Amino acid sequence: xxxxxxxxxxxxxxxxxxxxxxxxxxxxxxxxxxxxxxxxxxxxxxxxxxxxxxxxxxxxxxxxxxxxxxxxxxxxxxxxxxxxxxxxxxxxxxxxxxxxxxxxxxxxxxxxxxxxxxxxxxxxxxxxxxxxxxxxxxxxxxxxxxxxxxxxxxxxxxxxxxxxxxxxxxxxxxxxxxxxxxxxxxxxxxxxxxxxxxxxxxxxxxxxxxxxxxxxxxxxxxxxxxxxxxxxxxxxxxxxxxxxxxxxxxxxxxxxxxxxxxxxxxxxxxxxxxxxxxxxxxxxxxxxxxxxxxxxxxxxxxxxxxxxxxxxxxxxxxxxxxxxxxxxxxxxxxxxxxxxxxxxxxxxxxxxxxxxxxxxxxxxxxxxxxxxxxxxxxxxxxxxxxxxxxxxxxxxxxxxxxxxxxxxxxxxxxxxxxxxxxxxxxxxxxxxxxxxxxxxxxxxxxxxxxxxxxxxxxxxxxxxxxxxxxxxxxxxxxxxxxxxxxxxxxxxxxxxxxxxxxxxxxxxxxxxxxxxxxxxxxxxxxxxxxxxxxxxxxx
Amino acid sequence: xxxxxxxxxxxxxxxxxxxxxxxxxxxxxxxxxxxxxxxxxxxxxxxxxxxxxxxxxxxxxxxxxxxxxxxxxxxxxxxxxxxxxxxxxxxxxxxxxxxxxxxxxxxxxxxxxxxxxxxxxxxxxxxxxxxxxxxxxxxxxxxxxxxxxxxxxxxxxxxxxxxxxxxxxxxxxxxxxxxxxxxxxxxxxxxxxxxxxxxxxxxxxxxxxxxxxxxxxxxxxxxxxxxxxxxxxxxxxxxxxxxxxxxxxxxxxxxxxxxxxxxxxxxxxxxxxxxxxxxxxxxxxxxxxxxxxxxxxxxxxxxxxxxxxxxxxxxxxxxxxxxxxxxx
Numbered sequence: 001x002x003x004x005x006x007x008x009x010x011x012x013x014x015x016x017x018x019x020x021x022x023x024x025x026x027x028x029x030x031x032x033x034x035x036x037x038x039x040x041x042x043x044x045x046x047x048x049x050x051x052x053x054x055x056x057x058x059x060x061x062x063x064x065x066x067x068x069x070x071x072x073x074x075x076x077x078x079x080x081x082x083x084x085x086x087x088x089x090x091x092x093x094x095x096x097x098x099x100x101x102x103x104x105x106x107x108x109x110x111x112x113x114x115x116x117x118x119x120x121x122x123x124x125x126x127x128x129x130x131x132x133x134x135x136x137x138x139x140x141x142x143x144x145x146x147x148x149x150x151x152x153x154x155x156x157x158x159x160x161x162x163x164x165x166x167x168x169x170x171x172x173x174x175x176x177x178x179x180x181x182x183x184x185x186x187x188x189x190x191x192x193x194x195x196x197x198x199x200x201x202x203x204x205x206x207x208x209x210x211x212x213x214x215x216x217x218x219x220x221x222x223x224x225x226x227x228x229x230x231x232x233x234x235x236x237x238x239x240x241x242x243x244x245x246x247x248x249x250x251x252x253x254x255x256x257x258x259x260x261x262x263x264x265x266x267x268x269x270x271x272x273x274x275x276x277x278x279x280x281x282x283x284x285x286x287x288x289x290x291x292x293x294x295x296x297x298x299x300x301x302x303x304x305x306x307x308x309x310x311x312x313x314x315x316x317x318x319x320x321x322x323x324x325x326x327x328x329x330x331x332x333x334x335x336x337x338x339x340x341x342x343x344x345x346x347x348x349x350x351x352x353x354x355x356x357x358x359x360x361x362x363x364x365x366x367x368x369x370x371x372x373x374x375x376x377x378x379x380x381x382x383x384x385x386x387x388x389x390x391x392x393x394x395x396x397x398x399x400x401x402x403x404x405x406x407x408x409x410x411x412x413x414x415x416x417x418x419x420x421x422x423x424x425x426x427x428x429x430x431x432x433x434x435x436x437x438x439x440x441x442x443x444x445x446x447x448x449x450x451x452x453x454x455x456x457x458x459x460x461x462x463x464x465x466x467x468x469x470x471x472x473x474x475x476x477x478x479x480x481x482x483x484x485x486x487x488x489x490x491x492x493x494x495x496x497x498x499x500x501x502x503x504x505x506x507x508x509x510x511x512x513x514x515x516x517x518x519x520x521x522x523x524x525x526x527x528x529x530x531x532x533x534x535x536x537x538x539x
Numbered sequence: 540x541x542x543x544x545x546x547x548x549x550x551x552x553x554x555x556x557x558x559x560x561x562x563x564x565x566x567x568x569x570x571x572x573x574x575x576x577x578x579x580x581x582x583x584x585x586x587x588x589x590x591x592x593x594x595x596x597x598x599x600x601x602x603x604x605x606x607x608x609x610x611x612x613x614x615x616x617x618x619x620x621x622x623x624x625x626x627x628x629x630x631x632x633x634x635x636x637x638x639x640x641x642x643x644x645x646x647x648x649x650x651x652x653x654x655x656x657x658x659x660x661x662x663x664x665x666x667x668x669x670x671x672x673x674x675x676x677x678x679x680x681x682x683x684x685x686x687x688x689x690x691x692x693x694x695x696x697x698x699x700x701x702x703x704x705x706x707x708x709x710x711x712x713x714x715x716x717x718x719x720x721x722x723x724x725x726x727x728x729x730x731x732x733x734x735x736x737x738x739x740x741x742x743x744x745x746x747x748x749x750x751x752x753x754x755x756x757x758x759x760x761x762x763x764x765x766x767x768x769x770x771x772x773x774x775x776x777x778x779x780x781x782x783x784x785x786x787x788x789x790x791x792x793x794x795x796x797x798x799x800x801x802x803x804x805x806x807x808x809x810x811x812x813x814x815x816x817x818x819x820x821x822x823x824x825x826x827x828x829x830x831x832x833x834x835x836x837x838x839x840x841x842x843x844x845x846x847x848x849x850x851x852x853x854x855x856x857x858x859x860x861x862x863x864x865x866x867x
Contacts, residue, residue, distance in 0.1 A: 011652045018735035022540075048842060082837055084594040085820050091587070092815035095741050097733040098640075098662060101647035107654050117736050134807055140544065142738040168602040172634070172641045172666075173812055174821035176602060206844050207852075217856040242862045285862060286849050299597070304841045315846055335599050339833045361609045361622075365829040372609050379612060406600075408607030408620040408826060415613070430645055430656040434604040434619070463653050 007495055010456060016101070018112040024125070024144055028153045030058060033452030036159055036195035036445070043203040044192055047301065051192025057155075062148070068191050069146055073130055075190045076183075080131065085179045090127040092173055093120060099167035099177070104438045105160050108456030116167035116177040119157050123184055126150070155193060158184035160453060162442035163296070163328075164401035169434050181443070186298045194297060197447035201293045205305050210255035210289035216242075219285050222258045226268050229526065235518030238275045240283055243316065247282035248353065250313045253324025253370075254291040254482035257503075263485045265524045266325060266503025269512075273374065273505065276383070276514045277354060281322065287312035290329035291482060295336075296444035303340040306332055309367075310341045320350040321367040325503050327400035327481035328442065330369060334407050338365040355380040369403075371412035371480060374508060378419050384513040387422050389520065391530040393476040394423040395507065396468045398461065398488065399436035400481035408434075413480050413504050420511035425472040431464035441487035454487065455494050462495035469499055477501045542728065545742035549750050549797075556796035560789035568792045569772055569783045576799035583806025588814050599833035602821040622827050634822055638667050665726070669719035672712040673748075675699060676755075679712070683773035707759060717752040720745055744810060747801050754794040764788035 019026060041052030055063050065071060080087045099116040101107060106114040113119060121142070128135030128143035135143035144150065163178035188194065194202075201211035208215055214222070223240060231237050241247065251274070257267040274281055287308040294301030313321050323333055338344065347366035350359040357376045359368045377383050397417060403409040410433050417424050431437050440457030468474040477488060477499050488501040510523045521532045559568040605616025619639075621627045633639040646659035679696055682688040700708035724745045727737045758764045768784040769791055775781040805811070817823065850857065850864055857864050 008652070011649075014649060016647070016649070017731050023735065081594055082597060084591055084596045084818065085600065087594045088591055088815050088818055088820075091591075092809060092812040092819075094809045094812055095733070095736045095738065096641075096662060096666070097730065097736060098644050100732045100736070102645070107647055112732070112735055115732065115736065121736065132807075140541075140739055142740055165602055168821055169604055170640055170643055170645075172638055173816045174602055174634075174640070174819040176600070176821045179600065179821075207849075209849065215856060216853050216862055217860045220860045220862065242860075243857075244863065285853075285857070286846050300839050300841050303839065304843055307841075307843050308846075311843075311846060333829075335828050338828065339598055339835050340838065342832050357610070359609075360830065361607070361827070362829040364832045367829065375613075376610055379610070405602050405604070408603035408605055408616065409609075410606045411613045412609065435643075460654055466653075 005452065010452070011459075014108065014110045014456075016106075016110050023112060023118060023121075024139065027149065028156050030156070031452075033450060034160065035156060036197050036447045036450055039192065039194040039196050039199035043196075043199040044194065046203040047199075047206050047304075049189060049192060049194070049199075051190075053192060055193075062152070062193070064148065064151075064191055064193075068151075071190050072146060072151065072187055075187050076126070077131070079183050079186060080127075083179070083183065085176065086183050089120065089175045089180055090124055090131075093117065093124070093175055095121075096172065098170045098172065099175075102167050102170050103177075104162075104164070104166070104440055104460045105453075105457045108440070108459040109160075109453070111160075113153075113157050114160060116161075116171075116175075119161060119177055120175070120180045122150075122154055122157055123180060151191075154184055155188055158188065159195060159445065160457075162401070162438045162440065162445055162457065164438035164442060165405040166401070166435065166438065169405060178443075182295075182299075185296065189298050189301075195444065195447065198293050198296050198444040201444075202297060202301060202305070205289050205293065208288075209284075209286045209308060211291055211293060212255045212259050214255060214259065214288065216285040219255075219258065219283075219288060222264075223283075226258065226264055226271065229524075230268055230271060233520060233522050233524060233526070234272065234514060236272075236275065236514060236516060238271045240271060240274070241281075242283050242285055244282035245316050247280055247316060248319050249279065249281040250287070250309075250316060250318040250321045251281050251283055251324065252287055252290045252309055252321060254326040254329055255289045256291070256482040256486055257324060260486070262489065262500070262502055262506070262525075263482055265506040265509070266485065268524045269503065269505030269507070269509030270324060270370070272509040272512055272514060273383075276512060277377070279353070282316060282318070284312045284316070290323055290326050290333075292329060292332045293444055295328055295332050299340075302332060302336065306337055307341045309333075309337070310344055313344070313366075314346045319348040320362075321347070322370060322373060323367055324370050325480035325482065325505060327402035327483060329402075329482075330409075331402035331406035333365065333367050337367070352376055354382050369407075369409060369412070371409060371416060371504060374505070375412040375415045378416060385420050385508075385511040386513055387420050387511050388531075389510050389523065389529050390421045390507055391423070393421060393507075394425065394472060394474045395421050395476045395478050396425055396427055396465065396472075396474045397432070397504075398427075398439070398465075398477055398479040398481075398484060399432050400479060400484055401436060401438050401442060403480060404434055404436050409480070413478075416504055417478060417507060420507045423472075425468050425474055427464040427468050431460065437461040437464065439481075439484050439487050440491065442483055446483060446487050451490075455491060458487070458491040459495065461488075462491050465492060465499055466496045469496055475499055478504050478507060480504055541737060541739040542742045545739050545746050548743060549746040552747075552797060552800055553750060553754075553793055556793040557789055559796070560792040565783040565785075565792070568796055570776065570781045572799045573776060573795060576802040580802040580805055583803075584811070584814060587806050587811055588818075591815070591818055595836050596820045596824075597835040597837065599824055599828040600820050601824040601826050603826050607826060621825050622830075623825055627823055627825050631817065631823055635816060638663055638670075641666060661722075662726070665719050665722045668715055669723060672716040672719065675712045676716055679710070683770055684777040686774055705760065709760070713752060713756055713759075717749065717756065720749050720752060724749065740808060744801070744804070744808065747797055747804070751794060751797045751801065754790055754797060758788065758790040758794060762788060762790045764791045 044052030168176035204213035605619030608622040
C-alpha cells in the first residue's frame with residue numbers, strides 16, 4: 001500500500017461531508033486494505049469456538065450457519081440481559097453528534113459510518129427492530145431488518161474500531177463505543193467470523209501462554225540474545241529466572257517485549273533495572289503474555305487467557321505481581337482481572353521491597369504497573385541516573401488509549417521520563433492524556449492486510465508527532481504499550497519520518513547507573529552514546 | 540424526510556387539539572388525556588429504569604478523564620477520575636448540572652492537509668441553555684398546581700421576569716428556551732454530519748417542544764387566555780376534583796395537548812437520557828477497581844488451559860533449558 005499511495009494522495013481523499021443518500025441505503029464499499037482476513041477453522045477449533053470453516057470475507061457467501069439470524073438475535077438478547085452498559089447505550093443516545101469527529105478512524109477516512117454514533121446506530125437499528133415496540137414501524141423508527149448484508153456491514157465497521165474510548169470522553173452520557181464494539185464482536189464470534197489476526201494469537205496464547213506462540217525454549221533463547229547484548233553494553237551479565245518458585249514477585253509483560261525491536265529494548269530496560277535493584281522476581285513461560293486478545297473477542301475468552309496470571313502467581317507462591325508496559329493488557333488487569341479471576345487472596349498487598357511504599361491503589365488485585373513502581377523508586381532516591389546518555393534524544397510521550405481512559409496513568413511515565421531524559425516536550429493538549437489519539441492499530445487491528453486503514457486511523461497521532469518534531473525537534477516517541485511499539489514505527493515512517501519509537505523503560509535502561517558496569521559507549525540499541533561517536537574509530 | 544415527517548406529525552397534533560377545542564371536547568382534552576399521559580409517563584419511566592436495573596454491571600468500566608489516584612505525591616484528579624463515592628457524586632453533579640463532557644467539545648477540520656482541533660462550545664452552551672430554561676419553566680408552572688403558591692415559585696417567577704417589559708412581564712426563560720430549541724433544530728438541519736445521523740425521533744421532540752413553547756408564549760402575551768379559569772382547571776387536576784370551565788381559549792388546549800403528548804412519548808424515546816445519565820457505568824463508578832474487587836453476578840465458568848496441561852506438552856524442552864518443572 002505504502003508503495004502505491006503517497007501520503008498526500010491519501011490526505012486529499014479525506015472529506016468530512018457525508019454523502020446525500022441515507023446511511024441505511026448505502027451499502028458497504030469493500031475496499032481492499034480496510035478489512036482483515038477471516039479466521040481459519042483450526043484456530044477456532046483449538047479454543048472451542050463454534051462455526052469454524054474455510055471462508056473468505058470477499059465471497060458473496062460467508063457460509064453462515066443455517067439459523068445464523070436466531071443465533072445472533074438470541075445472543076443479543078442474552079448480552080442485553082447481562083450488560084447494563086449495552087442496554088443503556090442502546091436506549092439513551094440522543095445523536096447530538098459530539099462524538100462524530102472525535103474518532104481517529106473518522107478523522108482519517110471521512111467515512112460517516114466511522115462516526116462513533118453511526119457505528120453504534122448500525123447495531124441500534126437492529127435493537128430497535130427486534131427489542132422495542134416502536135421499532136416494529138421500521139425505517140421511520142430508525143429500525144431495520146437483520147440481513148446478511150447488514151451483518152457484513154456490522155462486521156466491517158466493528159473491525160474498524162480500536163475500542164480506544166476517545167468518543168466516550170466527549171459523550172454527555174459517557175456512551176462508550178468500545179463497549180458497543182465489544183458486544184458486536186461477541187455476536188460476530190457466535191457465528192465463527194473472527195478475524196485471522198485475532199484468532200491466531202488467541203489459539204497461540206491458549207496453548208503456549210503467549211500470543212506469538214513462543215515455546216519455553218524459544219523464550220529462553222530470545223532472552224539469551226538480549227542478555228548477550230546487555231553484557232556487551234554494560235559489562236554485566238544479567239541472570240533472570242523463569243518459573244522460579246518462591247520468588248517475591250512475578251513479572252508479566254506483553255510477549256512482544258521479548259520478541260522484536262523496538263520492544264526488546266524496553267525489555268532490556270526492565271532487565272537492567274531489576275538487576276540493579278536486586279529484585280527477587282521471576283518470569284513465567286506459562287503466563288508469558290500480559291496482553292489479551294480475548295478482550296477483542298468475548299468476555300469468556302478474555303477470562304480464559306487472563307486466568308493464567310493468577311494461576312501462575314499462586315503456583316509459584318509469589319507475594320504480588322508486577323506488570324510491564326502495555327495498553328490493553330492494563331485495561332484488562334485494572335478493570336477486569338480481579339472481577340473475572342479473583343479474589344487474589346493467596347497474594348499479599350503489594351509493598352515495594354526497596355522503599356516500603358504500600359501500593360494502596362492495587363491492594364485487591366495485587367498487581368502494580370511498572371511506571372508506578374519505578375516512579376516510586378525514583379522519588380525515594382533509590383536509583384542513580386545519567387540523563388546525558390539520552391542527550392541525543394528529544395522525546396515526546398504518546399499516552400496509550402487504555403492506560404489513559406481506562407486507568408488515568410499520566411504523571412507516572414512523565415515523571416520517569418523527565419528524570420532520565422533532558423529534553424522532553426508534550427504534544428498539543430487536545431492530542432494527549434485523556435484526549436490522546438489511538439495508534440490506529442489497537443484491539444487486534446494490527447494486521448498487515450489493513451495497512452491503509454491503519455495509516456489513516458493513525459493520522460491524528462502521527463500529525464501531532466509531526467507538530468512537535470517541527471516545533472521542538474522531537475526525534476523519539478516514547479510510549480507504554482507494546483502494540484504502540486510495534487505499529488507506531490511504520491506509521492511515523494509513513495507520515496512523519498526520522499522519529500523513532502521506544503518504551504519508557506528503554507530510556508530508563510540507558511540512563512541507569514549500575515553497580516559494576518563498565519563505561520557505557522552504546523545505548524541499548526547498540527548506537528553510540530552522545531559524545532562517544534568517535535570512540536569506535538579511536539580504538 | 541425525517542424532518543418533514545416529524546414536522547407534519549406535530550402540525551397534525553396541533554390541528555387535533557384545535558379541533559378538540561372547537562368541538563368542545565374539553566373533558567377529553569382537559570382531563571382525560573392529561574391524566575392518561577401522566578400515567579403513561581410515570582409507569583413507562585419506572586418500567587424503563589427497572590429494565591436497565593435488571594441488567595447488572597458485570598465489569599468496572601469508568602472512563603477515566605484525569606490522573607488516577609496512585610502514589611501519594613502525584614496530584615490526583617478527583618473529579619475527572621474519582622476514586623471514591625464522594626468523587627463520583629462530584630463528577631455526576633458536574634455532568635448533570637454543567638454538562639462537563641460536552642464542555643470538552645472540539646471541532647475537527649482539515650487545514651493545509653492536516654487535521655486541527657478547535658474549541659467548540661456552542662453545543663454545550665445551546666444544550667445547557669435549553670435544559671436549564673426548560674427546568675425553570677417547568678418549576679414556574681407549579682404555580683398552576685399549588686394553592687397557595689409557594690414563595691420559591693413566586694420568587695423564581697419574579698427573577699425570571701426581571702426585565703419588567705410588557706404586560707404580563709416578559710419571562711426570559713420562555714424566550715431562551717425557544718431560541719435554544721431552535722438552535723438545536725437548525726444544527727440538525729445545517730450541520731451535514733448531524734443531519735446525516737438524525738432520525739425522525741430526533742426532530743419530533745424538538746418540534747414538539749418548540750410547539751409547546753410557541754403556544755405558551757402565544758397564550759401568555761398575544762391571544763391572552765383566561766388565566767383564572769386555567770388555574771381552576773389545573774387545580775382540579777391536581778386535587779382530583781376535575782372541572783373544566785368554559786371559555787378558556789383554544790390555544791390553551793393546544794398547549795396542554797402537546798405537553799400531554801410529550802409526557803406520553805417520553806418513556807419510549809431518547810428523552811429517557813434524563814434517567815439514563817445517572818446509570819451510565821462509564822461515569823458513575825469510582826476508579827478503584829484494583830483496590831476494591833468488583834463482583835460480576837454471572838461470572839462464567841470457562842474452560843482453562845491449566846499449567847499441568849502446559850507442562851505436559853512442553854516438559855522436555857523446559858527441562859532441556861533448565862526451567863523448573865513440577866513432574867520430572
